[in-house]
Amino acid sequence: MTANFFEQQAQARSATNRLIVLYVLAVLSIMTVITLSAHVILLAGNTHRAGRYGTIPTDVPLGADLGIALSVLAVVAIGTFVRMLQIGNSGESVALMLGGIPVDPGTKDPIERRLLNVVEEMAIASGMPVPRVFVLPEEDGINAFAAGLRPGQAVVAVTRGTLEQLTRDELQGVVAHEFSHIFNGDMRLNIRLMGVLGGILAIATIGRLLTYSRSSRSSDRDNGNNLALLGFVIFAVGYIGVFFARLIKAAVSRQREYLADASALQFTRNPSGIGGALMKIRGYAPSSQLHTHYAEEASHMFFGSALKFSSLFATHPPLEDRIGRVDPELLKSGVWIAKPALDGSEAPEVAACFPENSAISALNSSTSTPRVTTADVSTPAAIVSAIGAPSAADVTAARNFLDKIPPSIRQLSRDRQGAVLLVLSLFIESTEIPPEQNAILTASLSAEEVSQIASIRRELATVGEVDRLSLLELSIPPLRQLTESSKSMLLKLGNDLAHADGEVDLYEYVALSLLEHQLMRDLKSRKPRPSISSQQTANDLSILLSSLAYAGADDISAAKHAFDAGVLSLQKSLNMITSFRHLDDCTLEAISASIERLSYLAPDAQRAVIEACVTTILFDGVVSTKESELLRGLCAVLEAPLPALAV
Numbered sequence: 196m197t198a199n200f201f202e203q204q205a206q207a208r209s210a211t212n213r214l215i216v217l218y219v220l221a222v223l224s225i226m227t228v229i230t231l232s233a234h235v236i237l238l239a240g241n242t243h244r245a246g247r248y249g250t251i252p253t254d255v256p257l258g259a260d261l262g263i264a265l266s267v268l269a270v271v272a273i274g275t276f277v278r279m280l281q282i283g284n285s286g287e288s289v290a291l292m293l294g295g296i297p298v299d300p301g302t303k304d305p306i307e308r309r310l311l312n313v314v315e316e317m318a319i320a321s322g323m324p325v326p327r328v329f330v331l332p333e334e335d336g337i338n339a340f341a342a343g344l345r346p347g348q349a350v351v352a353v354t355r356g357t358l359e360q361l362t363r364d365e366l367q368g369v370v371a372h373e374f375s376h377i378f379n380g381d382m383r384l385n386i387r388l389m390g391v392l393g394g395i396l397a398i399a400t401i402g403r404l405l406t407y408s409r410s411s412r413s414s415d416r417d418n419g420n421n422l423a424l425l426g427f428v429i430f431a432v433g434y435i436g437v438f439f440a441r442l443i444k445a446a447v448s449r450q451r452e453y454l455a456d457a458s459a460l461q462f463t464r465n466p467s468g469i470g471g472a473l474m475k476i477r478g479y480a481p482s483s484q485l486h487t488h489y490a491e492e493a494s495h496m497f498f499g500s501a502l503k504f505s506s507l508f509a510t511h512p513p514l515e516d517r518i519g520r521v522d523p524e525l526l527k528s529g530v531w532i533a534k535p536a537l538d539g540s541e542a543p544e545v546a547a548c549f550p551e552n553s554a555i556s557a558l559n560s561s562t563s564t565p566r567v568t569t570a571d572v573s574t575p576a577a578i579v580s581a582i583g584a585p586s587a588a589d590v591t592a593a594r595n596f597l598d599k600i601p602p603s604i605r606q607l608s609r610d611r612q613g614a615v616l617l618v619l620s621l622f623i624e625s626t627e628i629p630p631e632q633n634a635i636l637t638a639s640l641s642a643e644e645v646s647q648i649a650s651i652r653r654e655l656a657t658v659g660e661v662d663r664l665s666l667l668e669l670s671i672p673p674l675r676q677l678t679e680s681s682k683s684m685l686l687k688l689g690n691d692l693a694h695a696d697g698e699v700d701l702y703e704y705v706a707l708s709l710l711e712h713q714l715m716r717d718l719k720s721r722k723p724r725p726s727i728s729s730q731q732t733a734n735d736l737s738i739l740l741s742s743l744a745y746a747g748a749d750d751i752s753a754a755k756h757a758f759d760a761g762v763l764s765l766q767k768s769l770n771m772i773t774s775f776r777h778l779d780d781c782t783l784e785a786i787s788a789s790i791e792r793l794s795y796l797a798p799d800a801q802r803a804v805i806e807a808c809v810t811t812i813l814f815d816g817v818v819s820t821k822e823s824e825l826l827r828g829l830c831a832v833l834e835a836p837l838p839a840l841a842v
Contacts, residue, residue, distance in 0.1 A: 217443060225398060225436050226267040232428040233263045267398065274397025279390045286342030286350035286382065287327060289389075289496075293340075294487050295329035295352045300609035300673050306358040311609075312597070313363065313370050314351055315669060317462070320593035321374065321585040322827070323836035324671050324713055326351050330358065336481040337361065337472065340496040341373040343382050346834045347713060356481060361472055367590075368459055368469030369498055375458030378583035378836065381451050385496045388444050392492055395436040402430025441508050448495035448510040456517055464587035466522035473499075474525055477514045575764065575809040579802060582835050589838040596665060601654055604666075611677060614670040615685055616644060618710070620651040621663045622692040622703060628652065631695040639688055664827060667706055671713050682714045701746070701821045704783045705828035708790075712832055727792050733771040735789035736804065739829070740765070741776040742786050743811045746821040751778075753815065761811030768803035786825075790832045801833050 282288050290297075298307050311328055318325040326341070326349040334354035343349035351373050353366075361369065376382060405426025459469045476483045476499050483499025484490075494501040495510040511517075518525050597605070607613030623632055628649050636645045655661055677685065689710060693703035740761040741754075748754035758775045765771060793804055808829060812822045830837040 221395065221436050221439060222268070222271050225271070225395070225432055226264050228432050229267050229398075229429055230260055230264045232432070233425055234260055236425050236428070270397050270401055271394040274400075275390050275394030277397075278393025279386075282386055282389060285344070285348040287329075289340075289342035289386070289493070290329040290350050290352045293331060293352070293489055293493060294333055295331050295350075298328045298330055301606065309363060310353060310358060310366065310370075313367050315597060316590055316593045317367075317370055317374050317585070319596060319665050319668065320462075320589035320838060321378070321583070321836045322830065322838045323347075323349075323377070323834075324668055324831075326377075327672050327675065328352070330355060331485075331487070334485050334487070336484045336501075337476045337479060337499060338483045338485060338501065339369050339373055339498040340493070341376045341382060342386065342496060343377070344386060345383070346377050346836060349377050349382060354485070356479075360475055360479060364463075364465055364468040365472040365475065368463055368465065369472050371459035371462040371590075372455045372469055372498055375455040375462070376451070379451065379454060379458065381455070384447065384451075385493075388447070388495055389492055392437065392440055392444070395433065395440050397433075399430055399433030399437055402426050402428070402433050406430055444495050445508050445510050449512050452511050452517070453520065456521055458584070460521055462585050462587065462590060466525070470518055470521040470525045473514055473518045473521065477518070575806050575813060578809045578837075579806045582805070582830070582837050585836075585838045596662065597669075599658060599661070600666070600669075601658060604651065604654060607651070608666070608670045609673060611673040614673040615677075615681075616648050617651060618667055618670050618674070618685065619688060619692065620648045620655070621667055621706065622689055623648070623652055626652055626656045629695070632692050635688070635691045635695060639684070663702065664705065664709065664824070667709060674710075674714060677714075686711055686714065699783055701783075701824050704787070705824045705831075708787060708828050709831045725792070725795065727795060729771070731792065732796070733773055735792050736765065736769075736771055736807075737773040737776050738781055738785050738789045739793070739804075740773065740807060740811050742781040743808055743822060743825060744775075744814075745778055745781060746825055747812055747815060747817070747819045757811045757814035760814045761807040764810040765803060765807035768806075769800060790829055793829075794832050794834075801835060805830065805833070805835060 281292060287297075298311060300311065302308055302311070307330065310330075314328050315325055323346050326343075329350055329352035331338075331352060331354045335356040336354055337356045337360055339351070339353040339357055341349055341351050351370065353369070357366065357369060376385075403426070406423050456469060460466060463469070483497065483501065484503070485497070485501040487493075490501045497510075499514075500509065500511045515526065600608075604617065607617045619636070623629070628636065628645070633645065636648060640648075674682070674685070686707070689707055693699045693707060699707075740758050744754040744758040744761070748757055755775055762773050765773070793801070796804065805826075808826060812818055812826060827837065
């Protein structure tokens with residue numbers, strides 16, 4: 196049975212914890228061996244003193260042994276710290292380190308435009324923020340990677356060879372593979388592996404420097420030789436540590452690659468996509484090889500093998516094995532014969548269309564009516580299992596949604612200033628800007644910008660009801676490039692527009708929460724993890740479940756029954772004493788604070804919370820727009836990518 200999103204996240208955390216234990220044991224072993232070796236070398240090289248029975252070596256002071264041990268620890272710690280500092284908290288640092296260049300959201304390059312469209316489709320289909328996209332322009336091999344500590348910090352990067360050699364279906368298979376690494380929790384593990392190698396490799400580097408540091412003066416020759424010998428020992432021991440670290444890295448990576456291939460196939464339901472990409476790597480001269488200085492260190496992060504390794508250190512399974520698992524029929528052809536990446540036969544990226552009688556409904560269909568009937572909803576377990584597991588239907592529906600957006604609006608979502616105006620327009624309900632909101636905009640923006648916002652509202656009205664939250668998420672990548680002051684100004688303007696009529700509705704709350712979470716996430720990551728008691732967690736759960744119960748009920752009695760159903764589900768996994776709250780306690784401020792604290796729960800606990808929320812929502816057999824929006828807000832803050840079609 197395939198593990199769900201939360202189980203994969205928990206497994207990745209466990210693997211990270213095991214890696215830390217192995218790392219500590221390796222460092223302690225290296226420290227012990229080097230200290231003992233240094234003790235012996237120093238003892239042999241010490242000045243001898245005369246005694247009754249001959250010369251007696253002077254013992255090495257305890258302080259010297261302690262100093263050597265602490266020096267080894269310091270070198271490893273500094274090496275790890277420097278590497279982790281270089282990597283940073285986001286995937287962008289990794290992409291830049293590997294030679295990546297960010298793709299301009301407004302690019303006119305057709306193959307770059309296609310890449311952005313594929314990434315946007317996958318992000319919207321899965322319900323996660325659109326990641327920033329990078330290209331490695333100096334790499335001809337077919338390869339890609341995803342990096343970041345959390346889904347909200349992820350980036351997706353591909354080589355130039357990937358853009359030029361793969362068709363759209365093959366590119367989609369590769370991108371789906373990288374998204375599965377995001378969903379499976381592999382990114383954090385991959386970055387930790389880079390830190391481990393950086394720290395242990397620092398020991399070997401110091402040893403190599405000491406080996407060539409002998410003094411040229413004859414009076415220092417003995418000391419120089421001893422120093423060189425000590426350097427050689429440190430070098431050898433350091434590389435033994437690197438040897439085992441690479442073994443661990445290879446073993447972990449190979450299993451995660453099989454899982455990512457299977458997940459990508461589930462997302463796309465197109466074996467010739469990811470299978471074709473693997474076949475092209477198999478028959479392409481540059482293969483998936485990379486030339487970056489960090490290719491070996493980051494080899495476990497890539498779609499294909501970045502370097503040629505022996506089977507012992509191979510970070511990826513053999514291509515034949517991967518292809519055989521995806522589609523054995525592909526191997527029978529011997530050599531993959533496929534059309535070039537761009538041969539003119541594919542539909543234009545911004546004009547792809549679908550039959551009106553398509554079995555896949557539009558992504559925004561659930562927002563066009565206030566309620567979804569019982570036949571349209573699934574079970575709580577099925578909805579939770581859809582988190583981090585978008586289906587082919589979700590991907591198709593996401594493309595349908597993107598095709599529905601007018602080209603001019605789509606272009607605005609790719610530009611920093613345009614995205615600001617587009618997002619502000621999403622806080623305006625009517626076609627014309629109400630006077631109180633117009634006054635707020637006029638006080639902060641130019642007359643031309645206010646006029647453009649009004650124009651956006653009128654153009655959106657021509658396409659009918661649109662999923663505003665998905666449109667907002669589409670605008671996130673360029674907004675992340677704003678300065679801190681510009682981000683703060685945008686959030687303040689959005690907040691003022693939401694409060695202009697004297698109250699904030701649920702959509703406005705979710706939109707503001709999503710914006711703040713995405714634009715200010717780095718500030719949150721720098722804050723220390725708060726200490727939250729079980730009593731506080733129980734109180735937060737009471738407020739959240741009560742709020743959901745009220746959102747979908749016509750009276751207090753129905754709300755209480757829905758709340759009880761959610762609590763019953765919750766108690767299967769979490770032993771929390773919750774109580775049904777009065778409506779006055781369920782303010783948006785209280786909900787926001789509760790969700791923020793719940794975001795610090797472990798993955799298994801988060802799964803239990805979401806399943807209890809879904810149980811509450813589905814108690815009456817229908818899903819209201821308010822319930823759906825609140826659930827999307829919860830999942831956004833918890834960084835649990837929920838496909839829009841799941842509810």
